[in-house]
Amino acid sequence: MDTLIKKLKLNKNCKKCKFKCNTIYFQQNFKNWTSGNEYIDKYIQDTQLSAHEDPEKALEWIPYNRFYDIKYGKKTGVYRANWTDGCIDSWDNENQNWKRFNKNMIIALKSLSNPKSFILEVINEIKTDYELYGITQNPQTKNYMMVLNDKCKKCNLMCSVIHFKQNFESWTSGNDYIDKFIQNIQLSTHKYDAYKKPLIEWIPYNKFYDIEYIDIGKVYANWIDGPLREWNNKNFNWERNQNVLVMLKHLSDLKNIASEVENEFMLHKIYGITQEPQTKNYMMVLSNKCKKCNYICNAIHFQQNFGSWTSEIGIYNAFWIDGGDSTNRNGIRKLVDLKGLSDPKNITSELMNKENLNPQFC
Structure with a gap:
């Protein structure tokens, strides 16, 4: 009986959508994570419970060990890192988990100055140059950090400019x-x-x-x-x-x-x-x-x-292995005369005279 009740709870529909939407999948996972801060937990959960149609609008708690190659940018004053999992895309019914895109993407990590009033801080960041994916915590400093991505002001998305900009430090x-x-x-x-x-x-x-x-x-x-x-x-x-x-x-x-x-x-x-x-x-x-x-x-x-070649002045008789220049080199092993140029500085006029006398000039 207990198993049946649990199963019914897991399969419950959203009151607003009348079916099992994104908010239900998020809600079922609430027990599996915590930031350790009730203000942050509440804010993340609120965003997830409002993401009925578009799960990309929801924030998530991201464990710090999901980032690698973490570097501090001296020019920008912002930490950069690769995010192993990437962003939430849509729910995968077969695997009962979120499909994700942009795996191993480069993100920015920016410290929250005051976790109690961090909502205003987050809103200000979203309004400016960033897209917010979630919150994490540095296990050594215990600082909470926003997981952000640069957003181009002109394009309102990650365009070529952002990809170039993220590489300036390297x-x-x-x-x-x-x-x-x-x-x-x-x-x-x-x-x-x-x-x-x-x-x-x-x-x-x-x-x-x-x-x-x-x-x-x-x-x-x-x-x-x-x-x-x-x-x-x-x-x-x-x-x-x-x-x-x-x-x-x-x-x-x-x-x-x-x-x-x-x-x-x-x-x-x-x-x-x-x-x-x-x-x-x-x-x-x-x-x-x-x-x-x-x-x-x-x-x-x-x-x-x-x-790969240079000229020499002289007079020779020889077989030209390749023959005249044509699509298939039809004149292979052609007998030719090699005659020195008397004035290389006036090569154009001298070649024209030779060509008038001998139309088979190669």
């Missing part, structure tokens, strides 16, 4: 002008601007391989990670086009970096800034698309090979 170029320049661009790439503005970043030089020096201040390389595409909420990281061929070009004036990058952006898509560790030169990481065609055309493929 990198530096070693130069204030460059750091400020990159951060300013990142802080302008909101949800609706992300496809209009470049997504640029600081790129460590060890992320490049097969580096070829083509000309003074110009280098080609393969970029392991590849450029940023969009944020993946499931993996809580950026999606990228990996192993992309890029051009690295020296920055000549760091104090006027904005104008230099702007000029370059008219010709190339810019992915970020890097620094050559030996020379200490800062370099723009650019797409290698053709200025004229706006894609990687034949001219770019030729240009990328400039560093």
Whole structure:
């Protein structure tokens, strides 16, 4: 009989909704947690009992051991951490538990100055720049802390700006002008601007391989990670086009970096800034698309090979193994004449004269 009564209680319907809604699932769990503070318990429970249709509006008590990689941000004065479980999404009838999203997400932990009057403090935080998920307690200091997420004022959600901002503490170029320049661009790439503005970043030089020096201040390389595409909420990281061929070009004036990058952006898509560790030169990481065609055309493929050959002056007869340049190299092992150029400085006019005499010039 006792078992039946308990079962009936567990399956009771919400008086307002006339069915078993979110508030019932929250209520059934009240006995399984406490913050140790009656004011906090009451406030959390009230939010849960009002979340009839949308469980995301409810706060929860979050044990401190559900956070990891907790770091104090010197610039922001706020603790950052990864939240193992992530946010409540909806009730899972099969597993009798909450479905969650954004697992391992980055959150902010901010201390409550007065737990007795914390409701006003919480309301003020929600009104400003944050979305509130719940309350926790640091077991060492015993301080109660709000579990928050940055919210963009313009987009009213977590857009690209927030993801970039949360990563500011983890990198530096070693130069204030460059750091400020990159951060300013990142802080302008909101949800609706992300496809209009470049997504640029600081790129460590060890992320490049097969580096070829083509000309003074110009280098080609393969970029392991590849450029940023969009944020993946499931993996809580950026999606990228990996192993992309890029051009690295020296920055000549760091104090006027904005104008230099702007000029370059008219010709190339810019992915970020890097620094050559030996020379200490800062370099723009650019797409290698053709200025004229706006894609990687034949001219770019030729240009990328400039560093692998050089000219010699002389007169020879020889078999050319590859043959003339065509789609399938049809002229393999073609007999050709090799004749020296008398004046390399006037190579254009000399080649034109040769071509007029011999239309088979290769």
